[in-house]
Amino acid sequence: MTKKYIADRMLQEKISLMAQLQDMMHGMDDVIDLSIGDPDFTTPAPIIEAGYKDALAGYTHYTQHRGCPDVIQAVVDYYKRELDVDVDEKNVLITTSADYAAFQACFSTINPGDEVLIPDPSFLCYRSQVEYSGGKSVMIPTYEEDGWRLKAEIAEKYITPKTRGIFISTPNNPTGACMHKEDLEAIVKLAEKYDLLIYSDEIYTWYSYEVPFTSVLSIPGAAERTVVINSMSKNYVCTGARLAWVIAPVQIVGAMVQGGMNMVYTAPSISQRMAKFALNEGKAIMAPIMAEFKERMFKTAERINKIPHLKVQSPPPGTFYLFVNIKETGLTDEEFVLKVLHDAHVTLVPGSNFGDCGAGYVRVCATVGLPKLLEACDRIEALGL
Template identity: 45%
Template structure:
């Protein structure tokens, strides 16, 4: 919108299908929503009850600017127990969500015009987050025929004197792929060769179905050049609590803390208490969640395999599926609109996640299997899939 009261850099701002999806939810009374990655599972009752009691006991004030000390220590203990990786609380800061953590990290490291390499398809906000920090997004396309792995030869060709960082997101949104250990090691070697930072957007760590998740920061000599973004949203079904964290060298954490002081001051105290309880109870809370979402994801995968004009790779991680619909002869947006209008099912076009998402749609298996089957019972009746 052009207006003298709006900053010129936003005059050509275009809402994404992801951002606009909420406005469609009331269009049909029987709509089945496969659009956003918001688990339908409510945060574990024990976490809610403990956080509620914390509020009654007075945890309603500002916290330490780095975050609640006990929570930071618990995050450090988690990495030690799960990955045999030593990190101290001075290298950890609690943030208001993983998205906020990403912006804080970019704001801390980028000078005007610095380049950040973003593998594509990508989580929708990445490019704009880079631009908000005055950087320049550079896209590294990944391809279905390569399992959406990062091709490090193509990665190396994108590096210039202005390249500052590479974003790595595994398990991946939107493709559902998991980068192999070999790929992560190759990325690490390139980062060290060109003295680059890696921003590891580690949001779906428990949803790695074939191999245990391995943080890239645990690779030899990567701790000093990795900024790890963590979140409680997906791994603990706590999207609405808006709580995440950053792991980075202590000097960088100090800068990020100073930036955040002028942004949101501190993360919400109650959300931090809830996160503390969650991480302590993870061995009870997470296994049933992983079992449920894996079951849903493979149920949707099996139904997709039965559709004409659709191809899809077997799920590797997350609860997202990224089916190829090129054989329909329609664009991603056309297929998305027809599924909405004819089947009353809301999915997102692949172009929401980058130009090379054309020819794909994204499905978030965040509803129960009964709803998944109902959705595909409708979809399979559509002419383009018969």
């Protein structure tokens, strides 16, 4: 099929090894797939039932542009109750997935040529979201020695007159790094000094093991220059709902609503009903699942550190990802991933797919049960790399 109909911007996209892994696994019936950031648990039944019940009651339509008022209120109540942050309902937008929320935020705030700072390594979509919006992504190195925490003093070195904003992501995918309160304070100071907008991805809120989760919104001065993005995907193991909420200055919410009306007209109503229930009552329901993730993470990290030439932060700081240093094997991260896939039938993701600083590391998703995770470690150890 000719490529003549494909836009130049799409032809420039490089297909990462991560994107090719699904095809490579084809035909391997004993594969242990640790490559996908989708929790293996089905969303708890009460959350699904809340959506079902409300759908039967008629919530099957478009909703108000910013989302159902009672769902917006649930976001406001949640930030107050769980994170001690005061949010005005006017600053909330309910939208369609964190991915889309971040794209909407970039599209609504970035002018052609604006530079946006992004931690390296981090979730790979941020770069495309900035660049599809006409901006330039500028990667800010983070280091294993710093526990992969984003440092304001390093970010400052990359600021130019064109810098418009900075992405922060805590806990971070793929490193699991959790920003401490003082890291966030330093970023807010930096943003004030250079008049930057902060895009704060908080979708792994409850996967913080090292320090209690702190929202950047709790730092004085942050609210007027921050777009917070959070979603159902990880905190409620509900990637299928494609439902997110944004907290941002009123003008940015307005621009996102305006742009969004031409893309996805209002967030899915049934998912919004699930979100209302989850935000109000989900914490206790999720507790056993969160405990299971923590146990998987801690025990798998201990096991990985017993494999010669592999090293990972233990106990892990956050998320359900382990970012394993494989440099002592002498292989590149892509070579390591291909070897482990072909010879041990275990699928991992090369760290360099998340940014240059990820070279020499691989991401392990704890999205299968502990016995499978330990079996994957046994298989990798048996390769003698």
